Amino acid sequence: MNKHQQNRLDQLGEYPFARLRKLLNGLKPNPELELIDAGAGEPRLPLPSFVQDTLLQHLDGFSKYPSTTGNDFLRQSIAEWLKRRFSLQHIDADTQVLSANGTREALFAAAHVLINPDSEIQPWVMMPNPMYQIYLGAAITAGGKPYLQPCTPETGFAPDIASITADVWRDTAFVYVCSPSNPTGWVADEAYYTQLLNLAEKYDFYVLADECYSEIYYADKPVGLLEVAQHMGNARYKRCLVMNSLSKRSALPGLRSGLIAGDADLIKKFSKLRSYTGPATPLPLQHVAAAAWDDEKHVQQHLKIYRDSLDAFFEVYGGQAPAGSFFVWLPVKDEEAFVQKAYAEQAIKLLPGSYLAAEDNRGLNAGTGYVRLALVDGPEKAATLAQRLKFII
């Protein structure tokens, strides 16, 4: 590596699943049991029925270049979904909505829209700890300083905003919020988003809400950032960016399709970035995506399976279902040892919580002492998983 090639990418650690592979290397899952993979948060539900027909009808779209913003028909479907789901009076498909190739790339790219790497101070990028690791990688590579907000039992697993001082807020470029949260299952309520948007206005920063799990909840439908902005009289969604994904809502992670919506000024800049980086979704896949945003039936069917899975798990294991997402954030003594035992003795793949967090300035990793389980294989396997976990001490 020469001196010109060394860059901020070199500051990033290994991705959690690569670390998990190393942790389990050399171990064999108990051969007497069927392996249950609760490590990856990948929905494993049947393909919604409209996917095949829609794809076949639009195959000729592969012979055309798609738009990097998403073609009109897709942005229109997204805008209509946002209006229905979050009771928005208005959202403009041309100026306030973009399509994304899944939200992972968009969450990463957002930091390059929202940070000025040439500014005099290196700005803070707030994020929950534990977090979806993309936030960390994005903040660092775009030239920001990650500010880790501990999400622990003491904070009710909410990213703590009350203890942050005015000096820090003043030097903040933007805040990542993940609601419902991967991995803790915490859900932002109206008061939380209101407090954050008031701070954003006072200290001049942006709020980026990753709402990928908004359609997976146990009891109450999660509120959305745009909806709260509207309630506050901010009908143009100033300072707000929201991301959502068909990977979770429609169990279509392989489609690589999601949405970006909010403040027209930010969307304009994001659109410019996309015209240079070029992550366009192939047209036939955009048609499938539009059909998915237009349909709620399959989403309700999926929701029932996730709820039944949570019920099945907690009935056997004891405890309470998370407010949102299909994850269980389980306290254990030593998370790496627990994950190794779960694999070797009970043929279960889990993820150590510490791999989903980073060490903060007090030297604390907020994921230490936890494992993450994804209940993505239906109620029967969720119950089996709970039974097997009880044998691990």
Ligand SMILES: Cc1ncc(COP(=O)(O)O)c(C=O)c1O
């Ligand atoms: C919190 C969170 N955000 C975003 C994503 C990205 O999903 P996709 O790129 O499939 O839309 C994931 C995927 O696991 C996630 O857990």
